[in-house]
Amino acid sequence: MNFWQDFLFKLVGGVTVTLKLLSITIPVSIILGIFIGVLRVYGGKIGVLIANFYVFIFRGFPLLVTMMIMFFGLADLGIMLEPFWAAATAIILCSSAYQSEYVKTAILSIEEGQSLAAKALGMSSFQEIVYIILPQAVRIALPGITNEILYMILYSSLAYVIGVSEIFSVAMTMNSIWFRPGEIFGTIALIYLLMTSVASFAFRKIEDKLRIPGFERIR
Amino acid sequence: MTNIQSLLKYLPFIFEGSLWSLGLVAAGLGLGFTIGIFMSLGEVYGPSYVRKLIEFYTWFFRGTPLLVQLFLFHWSIFPALGLRTSPLETSILVLGMRSGAYQSQIFRGSIKSIEEGQMLAAKALGMTTWQSAFHIILPQALRKAIPQLSNEYSIILKDSAICFILGVMEIMTRTRYVTIATGIAFIPYLIAGCLYILLTYLGAKIFDTIHARVKMQGLISG
Amino acid sequence: MKVENLRKRFGDEEVLKGISFDVMRGEVKAIMGPSGAGKSTLLKCIDLLVKPDEGRIWLEGVELTDPTVDVNKQRRKIGFVFQEFNLFHHLTAIENVMIGLRKVKKLPKDKARELAEKALLRVHIDESLWNKYPAQLSGGQKQRVAIARALAMEPSIMLYDEPTSALDPQLTGEVLQVIKELADSGMTSIIVTHEVGFALEVADELMIMVGGRIIERGRPAEVVYSPESESTKAFFRKVLRVEGTTR
Numbered sequence: 001m002n003f004w005q006d007f008l009f010k011l012v013g014g015v016t017v018t019l020k021l022l023s024i025t026i027p028v029s030i031i032l033g034i035f036i037g038v039l040r041v042y043g044g045k046i047g048v049l050i051a052n053f054y055v056f057i058f059r060g061f062p063l064l065v066t067m068m069i070m071f072f073g074l075a076d077l078g079i080m081l082e083p084f085w086a087a088a089t090a091i092i093l094c095s096s097a098y099q100s101e102y103v104k105t106a107i108l109s110i111e112e113g114q115s116l117a118a119k120a121l122g123m124s125s126f127q128e129i130v131y132i133i134l135p136q137a138v139r140i141a142l143p144g145i146t147n148e149i150l151y152m153i154l155y156s157s158l159a160y161v162i163g164v165s166e167i168f169s170v171a172m173t174m175n176s177i178w179f180r181p182g183e184i185f186g187t188i189a190l191i192y193l194l195m196t197s198v199a200s201f202a203f204r205k206i207e208d209k210l211r212i213p214g215f216e217r218i219r
Numbered sequence: 220m221t222n223i224q225s226l227l228k229y230l231p232f233i234f235e236g237s238l239w240s241l242g243l244v245a246a247g248l249g250l251g252f253t254i255g256i257f258m259s260l261g262e263v264y265g266p267s268y269v270r271k272l273i274e275f276y277t278w279f280f281r282g283t284p285l286l287v288q289l290f291l292f293h294w295s296i297f298p299a300l301g302l303r304t305s306p307l308e309t310s311i312l313v314l315g316m317r318s319g320a321y322q323s324q325i326f327r328g329s330i331k332s333i334e335e336g337q338m339l340a341a342k343a344l345g346m347t348t349w350q351s352a353f354h355i356i357l358p359q360a361l362r363k364a365i366p367q368l369s370n371e372y373s374i375i376l377k378d379s380a381i382c383f384i385l386g387v388m389e390i391m392t393r394t395r396y397v398t399i400a401t402g403i404a405f406i407p408y409l410i411a412g413c414l415y416i417l418l419t420y421l422g423a424k425i426f427d428t429i430h431a432r433v434k435m436q437g438l439i440s441g
Numbered sequence: 442m443k444v445e446n447l448r449k450r451f452g453d454e455e456v457l458k459g460i461s462f463d464v465m466r467g468e469v470k471a472i473m474g475p476s477g478a479g480k481s482t483l484l485k486c487i488d489l490l491v492k493p494d495e496g497r498i499w500l501e502g503v504e505l506t507d508p509t510v511d512v513n514k515q516r517r518k519i520g521f522v523f524q525e526f527n528l529f530h531h532l533t534a535i536e537n538v539m540i541g542l543r544k545v546k547k548l549p550k551d552k553a554r555e556l557a558e559k560a561l562l563r564v565h566i567d568e569s570l571w572n573k574y575p576a577q578l579s580g581g582q583k584q585r586v587a588i589a590r591a592l593a594m595e596p597s598i599m600l601y602d603e604p605t606s607a608l609d610p611q612l613t614g615e616v617l618q619v620i621k622e623l624a625d626s627g628m629t630s631i632i633v634t635h636e637v638g639f640a641l642e643v644a645d646e647l648m649i650m651v652g653g654r655i656i657e658r659g660r661p662a663e664v665v666y667s668p669e670s671e672s673t674k675a676f677f678r679k680v681l682r683v684e685g686t687t688r
Contacts (some may be wrong), residue, residue: 017565060416065408072404074280116490117587121541121594122517131544134312135531157284162420168286181294189283189291196282212531214576 003178007170007187015191021084021166023158023179025091025151032096033145034138037103038129051100058097063155066090070161087159097146102144106137139210146203153195167191222401229397233411236390237418239307243379243389244422245309247373251318258319259326260352273323280320285381288313292438295386306385313383318375329360362433369426373419380415390414442598442628447463447496447582449479449484456482456494458653464598464631471661472633474650475676477485480633481524483650484602487631489517501597517545520591524603526583528575534582535561535571538590546594560593561586564619581612585619593624599623601632639675641665649673 001009006036039051071086081089110133118128138145157168171188175181258276261269280288293309304312333356341351383391394411398404442464449457455491456479464470472480481678485491487498487511489505498505505515528537535557542553561571564585588687591599601620605613613688617636621643640647640661647661649672657664657673668674 044662056416057412060419062380062391062415064377064380064383064416065412067411068395069405069408072398074405076403076405111524113523114529116485117491117521117523117529117590119513120488120516120519120523122513122515122520122545123541124513127544131540132529132531136529139531142280154282154284157286160286161384168284171287171290175290175294181290182273182296182299185287185291185295189279189287192284192287193279193282194566197278212576213574215530215574 003180003183006112006178007184009175011167011187011191014165017084017164018156018166021091022086022153023150023157023165024088025095029092029095029099029148029152030145032092033099033148034103036096036100036133037107037137038134040100040104041107041134041209042125042129043138055097055100058093059101060173061094063094064158064161066094067158067161067162079104081190083159083163084163087156088165091152091155091159095152098133098151099141099145099148102141103137106140107133108145109140110136139212139215142207142210147206149203150196150199153199154192158190220272222403225401226397226403227405231409232392233393233407236393237414239387239389240376240379241418243307243310243314243382244372244375247314247318247375247379248368250311250315251322251371251375252368254316254319255322255326256357259330260357262323262327262347264329264352268372274354277320277323280317285313285317285378288317289382289385302311306382306387310379310382310385310387314375314378317378321371321374322368323418325364325371326360329363329367330356333359335412337374352411359423362430365426365430365433369423369430372422372426375420376415376419415429442501443499445497445499447483447498447509449482449486449491449493453557456653457496460496460650460653460655461507462648462658464629465488466597466629467601467627467654468629468646469644470631471644471647472631472650473635473637473640473647473676475679479653480650483604484521484600484631487520488516488566488581488584488600490521506652513545519539519593519595520594520596520599522584522588522591522599522601522604526575526580526587526607528583528587530575534566534578534586538593539576541590541594544643556593558591560589563623563668564589565615579612580608581615583644584608584616586610588616588619588623599630601630601634603633603635605634605636637665640645652677 036051036054039047040055041048061069067087067090070081070090071083072216074081076085114132114136115128119133123131156166159166160169160172163169167188169185174184178184251327254269262273265273283291289309292313293304293306297304297309297312330352337355337359338351341355342348346354379389380387380391386392390411394407397407401407444463445461447457447460447601448455460483460588462470474480474554481493485647486493487505487543489498493506496506500515500518503510503515505512515659527542527665528534532540535554536559538560539550539553542548543550545551548556555672558571561685566585566589570578570582575586578586584607588599588604604620605616608616613636617639620632621639622628622644631650632640632644644661646658647664649668650656650660651672657668665677666674668677
């Protein structure tokens with residue numbers, strides 16, 4: 001088998017694993033991020049405390065450290081996670097912490113009047129948050145959230161460190177066999193560039209679709 | 220029990236890594252700062268081919284993972300240029316180039332946020348574009364950018380952990396050695412994490428102090 | 442509605458110093474007074490958007506201030522129109538009117554739409570504006586949509602908190618016209634306003650609030666033209682000077 005055949009073959013596997021990883025981490029971290037963002041504003045004394053502590057830890061620890069803890073650290077305590085799930089959990093914990101920051105800021109930027117009007121109609125707090133506040137907050141937080149998604153695409157490469165067979169691990173394996181770093185890492189770089197460019201393009205389209213006339217003007 | 224004792228013995232070893240980590244970060248920030256300023260000026264005031272080059276540079280460094288960049292430069296690009304860099308040198312250069320891409324966007328934003336009137340007044344005094352940019356716009360833009368630089372510091376600090384992959388003796392590398400040597404993983408990594416939080420906090424405080432000092436000199440609030 | 446001895450402090454300042462009054466069904470009450478007199482706070486307390494420190498409020502026999510009462514349910518019976526409109530930015534005009542019907546009253550989509558359309562037509566908002574977003578509407582249109590939104594819930598009483606204060610003078614008339622029509626058709630209303638002419642024409646009783654207290658109340662013509670208290674006289678002197686003349 002020649003170099004490129006080997007490389008491309010392995011890459012298919014690697015890309016599949018990366019995409020699997022992303023397909024789990026992206027949706028879950030967004031939902032968790034929104035939930036925690038809401039908790040940090042509406043959670044009452046205890047909710048706010050817990051949520052803020054969560055964010056403090058998972059924004060403060062480098063993603064790498066969290067990954068090591070999820071895989072090696074938990075193993076110490078008797079919890080054996082498969083590399084894939086350890087990596088997914090670490091990415092979700094870290095990214096949701098950052099996203100909650102965007103969501104929290106977005107919620108706080110919505111003027112009180114929206115909340116008052118919702119209450120005046122007889123909405124409960126839950127209804128107010130779900131039907132009035134969040135639709136606006138998520139639109140405001142969208143640039144931040146999509147930015148986080150781009151980070152998740154790139155930092156998925158760290159999963160290599162705990163043994164997940166994603167794209168970067170393919171590069172390392174190939175390099176240890178063939179030692180052609182220029183072609184190998186160059187190609188890998190191009191793959192990531194392709195993924196982030198496609199994602200950015202998709203985000204612009206989504207932002208356009210969700211746009212509400214005059215919404216930005218009010219901010 | 221002996222495991223915990225040996226862990227305690229190794230703690231100073233881990234903490235020493237802070238010096239290396241901070242060194243990496245400071246050098247990376249510094250390099251990124253220099254690159255960022257020139258690139259941002261080029262992007263705002265330069266001709267379109269310069270802007271295209273900068274766009275490409277930014278696209279590359281923001282669109283590829285740090286891990287890939289480290290290996291690509293260390294094993295392929297630098298050797299091709301005839302540079303035999305040590306892991307530390309590569310790390311600093313890559314972190315710096317990467318940060319430069321991000322910082323150029325930060326400065327570009329803050330330069331653009333300075334009102335046009337400043338530039339007009341400078342030119343009316345007879346300054347060239349370059350002079351006005353350097354002496355009038357930039358000082359104000361930099362002051363405005365301090366909070367975002369604080370954020371950039373925090374990001375580079377966490378990214379510096381990834382440089383363990385090249386073997387730089389910073390916090391992460393040392394923590395890994397300790398986990399292998401003592402057989403415990405949870406506590407050492409927890410300690411490392413807290414160490415990073417501590418260093419982030421200290422750095423943020425320094426930036427806050429700088430921000431406050433610089434604000435007091437009666438300039439436009441940043 | 443019956444309001445009894447409403448008191449509210451914000452920090453050190455007592456903003457409402459024991460307000461009491463009754464409102465009969467179909468009655469229109471106007472409240473006027475200098476800024477900071479607590480008028481807005483009073484209305485918000487009635488709708489329990491702000492919690493009063495002391496005092497009780499009854500609506501159609503139900504005590505709103507009773508802690509065991511479900512506030513959200515009771516709020517449906519009170520329509521509130523804000524000075525800053527507070528239309529939901531992310532919804533079109535008709536969606537704004539429909540959302541209370543769908544989520545709070547749990548009506549099905551078509552029934553909600555039907556009621557929303559009726560309400561919008563009642564405030565003279567034409568079909569061509571129904572799918573516009575708030576940012577695309579003029580101030581007067583926004584406020585009328587806000588009135589429709591409150592109206593569609595079929596409230597027992599409407600509260601208007603300085604409904605025209607945020608509007609350009611040319612747009613004030615169209616909103617006041619709608620409020621007048623609603624009042625004439627029997628909608629119980631409490632209006633906080635600066636528009637003296639409007640109060641004279643539409644209100645059954647005018648109350649003057651100064652410094653957290655009601656210092657005078659009575660038929661609008663009497664209060665405006667032959668006030669009893671000195672503060673009322675001072676207030677109208679200022680208002681008259683600013684407006685130039687009452688109608």
